[in-house]
Amino acid sequence: MTLAILIAISLMWLPVGLLFLGYGEAKGTGAICAFVGICVVVGAFVNAVQGDAFTAGLLFAHGLLYCVVAYALLAGLTSMASVGNVSLTVAIVSFIYMLLYYHVKGSGYFTLACAGYTVLTLEVWLNAYGKLSAKLLAWSLIIWVPVGLYIPAFLLLSGKPLPF
16 A cells, blocks of 8 residues: 555655646646645555554655645645645654664665655755745655655565665
């Protein structure tokens, strides 16, 4: 379930990145953010019911952030500070997961992925407060789609191991 969710998340990150580069429009991008956010939160519930509370926690944090981004885009909020504040909280959660993947789970690749999620969510926070350009955030999202989403999802779904 989690691997399929990673693919679904790419359906949000890439359009948001393109929106920040000036391609697309807010309401359509907000709609996909809402659909992805809901899917991620539902996936978190499924993981929790299946006994994987560890993964569910990370999915809940990110899924709820995606729902907040969706609301901001659909409502046309002029200040993204609330999105930034939620993103800062998700950055802290992702950082803790990075440490847990490294020290407890022993997964080098998911440690890297959570480090990337931490950086991305910090960038969203900084962008919301005008401290980071939308263009840099956009390129970070676009670059991280294959690294943090496609590589782990497609390798593991095809039965192949992660690079490290």
